[in-house]
Amino acid sequence: MVTAQEDWVLDESAKTNQAFGCSPNDRTLEELLDCGVILIDKPSGPSSHQLAAWARSMLGINRIGHGGTLDPFATGLLTLLCGRSTKITGELLKKKKSYVAVIRFKKPIQDDDLLGIVSKMQGEIYNVPPKESAVKIQVRTRDVEKSQLIQSEEGGRVHLISIDCEAGTYIRTLIRDFGLLSGNECELLELHRSRSGSLNDQMACTMQQLADSVFLWKEHDDPKGLLRLLSPVEVVLEDIPKIVIKDGAVSALSHGAPLARPGIISVPKGLPSGSSVLLSSLKGEAVAIAELSVGSDTIPSMETGQVATPRSVIMQPGAYPQTWSKE
Numbered sequence: 001m002v003t004a005q006e007d008w009v010l011d012e013s014a015k016t017n018q019a020f021g022c023s024p025n026d027r028t029l030e031e032l033l034d035c036g037v038i039l040i041d042k043p044s045g046p047s048s049h050q051l052a053a054w055a056r057s058m059l060g061i062n063r064i065g066h067g068g069t070l071d072p073f074a075t076g077l078l079t080l081l082c083g084r085s086t087k088i089t090g091e092l093l094k095k096k097k098s099y100v101a102v103i104r105f106k107k108p109i110q111d112d113d114l115l116g117i118v119s120k121m122q123g124e125i126y127n128v129p130p131k132e133s134a135v136k137i138q139v140r141t142r143d144v145e146k147s148q149l150i151q152s153e154e155g156g157r158v159h160l161i162s163i164d165c166e167a168g169t170y171i172r173t174l175i176r177d178f179g180l181l182s183g184n185e186c187e188l189l190e191l192h193r194s195r196s197g198s199l200n201d202q203m204a205c206t207m208q209q210l211a212d213s214v215f216l217w218k219e220h221d222d223p224k225g226l227l228r229l230l231s232p233v234e235v236v237l238e239d240i241p242k243i244v245i246k247d248g249a250v251s252a253l254s255h256g257a258p259l260a261r262p263g264i265i266s267v268p269k270g271l272p273s274g275s276s277v278l279l280s281s282l283k284g285e286a287v288a289i290a291e292l293s294v295g296s297d298t299i300p301s302m303e304t305g306q307v308a309t310p311r312s313v314i315m316q317p318g319a320y321p322q323t324w325s326k327e
Contacts, residue, residue, distance in 0.1 A: 007266045008300045014265045018321045023283050024232035032230040033061055035084040035314065039231065041204040050210035051145055053208065055080050056223075058214045067092030067236070068167070068196055072280060076121045076193030077201045085233040087312045091276075091289060092236055094143065095197030099163045102190040103175050107159040108156035109184055117181045118147045118161065121174060122134055129170050142169040158189070198239045205229050229241060233314060234286050240278040241268045243290075243308065248323035250281050253288050254315040259308040265305075272298035277308060287315040 027036070040051060048069045056064040065086040067079040076099075079092060143166040151160040163171060172188050179186030194201050213225030245253070249263025255305040259279060271277065273295050279287040290308040299307055 006269050008269055008296070009266045010244070010300060011265045013021060014246055014282065017320075018061065019221060020247065021250070021283050021285055023282055024234045024285060026288065027232055029217075029227055029230070032232065033059060033082055035233050035316070036082045036230045037085055037233055037236055038082065038229055039199060039204040040078045040080055040210070041201060041206050042075055042206070044073050044190075045077050047072045050080055051078060052080055054207065055210065057227075065089050068095075068097065068193075070193060071172075071191070073195065074191040077196050077199060077204050078193075079199065079236065081233075081236075082230070084314060084316065085236075087314060088233065088236060088289065090312070091240070094167050095239070096195075097169070097193060098166055098195035099165070099171055100150075100194055101161050101163060101171055101175065101188060101194045103161060103178065104154075104158045104187050104189050105156075105179070105182070106185040109159075109182060111152055111155060113182065114152075114159060114178075115149055117178055118149055120181065122147055123312060125174075125177075127170055127173055129173065130203055134164060135276070142166045143173070144169065144227070162194075191241070194302075197236070199236065203231075234284065237278050237286055240276060240289065241271055242278045242280045243267045243289065244280050247281065247320050249279075250287050250315060251277060251320040251321075251322045252283075252316045253290075253310055254313060254319060256310060256313055258293070258306045258310070259290060261302040261305050261307050264299065264307060267271040267296050267299050269297060276311070279308065279310070281320075285315065288313045 038055065042051060048066045052064050052066045063083050063086055065081045067081060067089055070076065070078055081089060112182060122144050124143050126139060128139055146162040147161060147163045149159060149161050156182050161216050171191055175186055175188040210229060213229055216222040217226045244265040245263050246265060247260065249259060253259060271292055273292050275292045277290055277292055279290050281287055288310040289312045290310045293306050
């Protein structure tokens, strides 16, 4: 087994039973519909909720959610979560986002002046939800990691900017504040989400492509197109620190049991107690998102004891046989 240098390898001899579970990339269409994701390139017009409802109706499944609402006028990456993958909605909502926005000032503004304003609106800023938002309006802060001026048109009135920010940042409010800081009213004309965590809009499909692939599947018994559009839930979780666990621990955790020290194969170094971690099987399957009960650097010296508590169990119970007494 190949493990990254930054991991503590606690059991190099551990093996997995190929009779149970499977690599995420080998899942059937039914398994992906039960716990997979669809990356949609949202068009302007419909709401995020409407797109999820249309996909639910097309695919004929009961549960589809979305991770991170986009306003109806906005476009770009929208992650649809199928079946049991809706359990990770909270994790998806916390991921950093990237946007491209077209803004227009009432009066022309020079690039240098706009660059000065853009640079001021980086780092931790106040970001109050706009009155158009459905959430309670209250003062809160958000981190704008980076904002850049890309292009200017119409004599300095219309500008294209990119923004990398903390989840939950209201771009409409940010743009309004550009106007307040410049003394020059500013409005948001277009907004496109280009990235969410490790996912980007180049990975997304259109609703028409989804509809075409569903038609081929249902009318011509050809699932190949739909299989290309459905991704295993693990693609959303790639940026979470991963603890690899033994098959027997997979079974116990799928029933909600805590992770004990004997069930661990490898664990990242340097994680403090309370960190969020992904518990993964040797085949790369997401078992649960958990919270570390101890610092990861103390785990190699432990022989017994609880190491992590599941917060969201993803693995279907029964996928691996019960061997708890051996862990």
